[in-house]
Amino acid sequence: MSTNYNRIKVADLETNEPNKILKTNANGELEFSNVIDNKQLKLASDSETQINYTVAEDEKVISRLKLFNWWEWLKAQSQTISGTWNFTNKVTLAAGNTATPSLIIPNGTLTNFPQNGSIERDSNGQLWETHNDVRARLATTSEVILIPFKASNNIQTNITGTLSATAQSISSSTIVGSIKNSSVSRLNLSNEIYFYSNNPSLGNIDPIEAKSEIYLKINNGLFSSHFSGISPTNQIKIIEFSGLNNNGLKNYQSPFLTDIQNSDIMLAQWSxxxxxxxxxxDGVTTNGEATYYLRDASNSRTFGVSEASFSFVIVNTVTYADPTNSQGKNISKIIRTNNYAIYLETIR
Incomplete structure (x- = not known):
């Protein structure tokens, strides 16, 4: 039959042969053709698909199984990706081992313009990070002094009146494990002593003593003057400001050394x-040295500094000859200690 008006040749239908498909020939006409059997196709093998070099076109096809095998093979290969990949979900790196780290950022050149969220490494191997449009160098622990303890706020201790009295304040606690058993640190305390008469004051007799003391307290153990645990106490004096003329700022800095006889605390004779x-x-300074041994709370064994929790205690004391002011002659006094800062710096 004629194929005018997009008609299909009837002769093709008359053969009544199965497994035929319609396809367009070179003239745009629909014709019946044999169905291609997949078994007749040339399939690429695993070794032919898992390659990293160019090959000539061989018109082979890949089955779903070979495609899956290729993807598993590809994920196990070392790859150099030159394009920009954007991940919309998280990226989890494999755990590092003794031979291979989880991530390597090679030396390079910093970008001309900082990009927020970026981490870069310069030609000297130094890491930089950028946030709020500011690029800053990432310091290493060898370049900074660690602060294992810093009091969280200003500590004020007050006594006001005409009676003998004591007032106490206590700092926040160090975190267990923040101070090493063997270390070199520096202890810093910035204080202001304020000792004045109330105005007006009806009496005329000054206190016989006014002092402010700062102690180191161990919250879960004991201090001892000997490693055997004799004369145990839970707090030891660091500073004393005393006298009736001792006003002003008082700064204290001291080496703070920790040591242990054996790295295994349970075997150590002393810590x-x-x-x-x-x-x-009254403005005259006298310095001394102190050594104390740490014991557990029951005084039954050596206690490592790394096991301990410490606090700082500030104690103000005013003492009158007439402690209750029964004669009404005591001058009303204010004794105030402002502790502006307590912090410990680890050198090594």
Whole structure:
């Protein structure tokens, strides 16, 4: 039959042969053709698909199984990706081992313009990070002094009146494990002593003593003057400011050394701390040295500094000859200690 008006040749239908498909020939006409059997196709093998080099076109096809095998093979290969990949979900790196780190950022050149969120490495191997449009160098622990303890706020301790009295304040606690059993640190305390008469004051007799003391307290153990645990106490004096003329800023800095006889705490004969003490009486300073051994709360074994939790205690004391002011002659006094900062710096 004629194929005018897009008609299909009837002769093709009359043969009644199965497994035929319609396809367009070179003239745009629909014709019946044999169905291609997949078994007749040339399939690429695993070794032919898992390659990293160019081959000539061989018109072979890939089955779903070979495609899956290729993807598993590809994921196991070392790849260099030159394009920009954007991940919309998280990226989880494999755990590092003794031979291979999880991530390597090679030396390079910093971008001309900082890009927020970026981490870069310069030609010297130094890492940089950018946030709020500011690029900053990432410091290493060898370049910074660690702060294992810093008091969280200003600590003020007050006594006001005409009676003998004591007032106490306590700092926040160090975190267990923040101070090593063997370390070199520096202890810093910035204080202001304020000792004045109330105005007006009806009496005329000054106190016989006014002092402010700062102690180191161990919250879960004991201090001892000997590693055997004799004369145990839970707090030891670091500083004393005393006298009736001792006003103003008082800064204290001291080496704070920790040491242990054996790295295994349970086998150690002793664990100790060392620091300098300071006594300022009416402006005259006297320094000393102190060594104390740490024991557990039951005083039954050596206690590592790394096991301990410490706090700082500030104690103000005013003492009158007439402690209750029964004669009404005591001058009303204010004694105030402002502790502006307590912090410990680890050198090594």
């Amino acid at each position: 100790k701390i060392q620091f300098t003490t300071q006594n300022i009486k």
